Amino acid sequence: MCETCGCNVTPGNVHLAWQKVPNGTTAIDVLGRLLVANDRLAGHNRAHFGAHGVLAVNLMAAPGSGKTALLEATADALRQELRIAVLVGDLETENDARRIRARGVPALQITTGSACHLDAHMVHDALHKIELDGLDVLFIENVGNLVCPASFDLGQRRNVALLSFTEGDDKPAKYPVLFRKADLVLLTKSDLAPHMEDFDAARAERCVRDLANAAPVHALSARKGLGLEPWFEWLHEELTSIRAEVASPSVQEESRHGHGERMAR
Amino acid sequence: MHELALCQALLEQVEEIARQRSARVTRVHLAVGPLSGAEPRLLAEAYGIATAGTAAENSELVIEAAAVRVRCRACGAESTASAQRLLCAECGNWQTELTGGDELLLLKVELSNNDLAVTA
Numbered sequence: 001m002c003e004t005c006g007c008n009v010t011p012g013n014v015h016l017a018w019q020k021v022p023n024g025t026t027a028i029d030v031l032g033r034l035l036v037a038n039d040r041l042a043g044h045n046r047a048h049f050g051a052h053g054v055l056a057v058n059l060m061a062a063p064g065s066g067k068t069a070l071l072e073a074t075a076d077a078l079r080q081e082l083r084i085a086v087l088v089g090d091l092e093t094e095n096d097a098r099r100i101r102a103r104g105v106p107a108l109q110i111t112t113g114s115a116c117h118l119d120a121h122m123v124h125d126a127l128h129k130i131e132l133d134g135l136d137v138l139f140i141e142n143v144g145n146l147v148c149p150a151s152f153d154l155g156q157r158r159n160v161a162l163l164s165f166t167e168g169d170d171k172p173a174k175y176p177v178l179f180r181k182a183d184l185v186l187l188t189k190s191d192l193a194p195h196m197e198d199f200d201a202a203r204a205e206r207c208v209r210d211l212a213n214a215a216p217v218h219a220l221s222a223r224k225g226l227g228l229e230p231w232f233e234w235l236h237e238e239l240t241s242i243r244a245e246v247a248s249p250s251v252q253e254e255s256r257h258g259h260g261e262r263m264a265r
Numbered sequence: 266m267h268e269l270a271l272c273q274a275l276l277e278q279v280e281e282i283a284r285q286r287s288a289r290v291t292r293v294h295l296a297v298g299p300l301s302g303a304e305p306r307l308l309a310e311a312y313g314i315a316t317a318g319t320a321a322e323n324s325e326l327v328i329e330a331a332a333v334r335v336r337c338r339a340c341g342a343e344s345t346a347s348a349q350r351l352l353c354a355e356c357g358n359w360q361t362e363l364t365g366g367d368e369l370l371l372l373k374v375e376l377s378n379n380d381l382a383v384t385a
Contacts, residue, residue, distance in 0.1 A: 024377065025376060026376045031370060034274050148267035173349040176349050177301070
């Protein structure tokens with residue numbers, strides 16, 4: 001169902017519109033998404049990424065699950081072959097962006113203040129400070145949080161959820177909104193697996209399947225450089241896929257809309 | 266706790282509707298599914314804070330809970346499911362498609378013109 005353009009007002013519910021109710025009050029039927037402004041701007045960001053052939057990947061995970069460490073290892077391994085940039089969302093501090101910059105990759109910190117998630121507006125504002133031309137992959141490291149980031153579309157092409165071996169293997173069941181949307185699930189800190197007897201990787205994967213999600217699940221350790229190849233392959237495949245789409249005429253048409261129609265905040 | 270942000274997004278739409286009709290908001294109806302990521306109880310709390318000083322101040326928030334429903338890609342059956350287990354109730358297959366339960370919709374806004382003079 002499309003929930004943005006009003007086509008979800010169907011013959012079955014249209015009678016609700018402009019229904020008169022007693023006491024001089026009027027009921028106005030809306031049937032629209034709450035986050036319509038965010039979603040519109042997310043679409044705008046997505047068009048930007050598409051126009052530049054940039055693979056935008058939204059990394060979501062709990063605090064301390066190893067998002068920044070994964071990006072450090074990814075920068076070390078791929079920076080010669082891919083042009084990478086990173087947007088980092090955090091409530092406070094520049095620490096994570098600084099860590100990534102130290103690996104020779106441009107990183108822009110978005111400090112959200114009290115906001116527990118990134119939204120399409122914050123990403124859009126940050127895009128004005130990042131050169132998309134010539135870029136291959138833009139990682140968006142979301143605020144460490146398994147609840148709120150899942151509700152806000154940023155315009156990313158893919159969602160990657162991280163779950164570390166030091167957490168509970170049933171987290172996909174506890175946070176179904178986020179893990180249902182993951183296109184790839186990475187079980188991080190796999191080097192600690194021998195010490196974490198309670199964490200069952202097969203059970204974590206089963207929890208993901210229970211959410212009707214067919215996303216690949218890979219275990220890896222960024223610190224020890226273990227199991228990183230499938231992750232790098234996935235990135236290359238996704239980049240190839242978006243480049244192929246950008247080359248097709250229909251997508252070029254869609255990506256052409258520019259800043260003429262600025263979205264209201 | 267992103268419910269305040271959701272309420273602010275909601276209010277942008279609601280206030281625009283009220284402004285166009287020079288009316289006061291008396292009641293707002295939402296549909297919220299368990300897989301929307303929004304917690305109805307927190308939404309209700311945030312609503313009181315977000316509406317303060319707006320055309321929707323003191324209005325009532327009515328939240329309709331939406332059920333989680335899936336359609337099986339294997340057997341085609343449609344069934345209800347829990348948010349943690351989106352399996353087909355008929356054949357147990359996990360390869361299903363969500364047909365309901367992730368809604369976060371503004372359904373209806375009720376407005377009043379009656380007491381504008383009093384509140385102005």
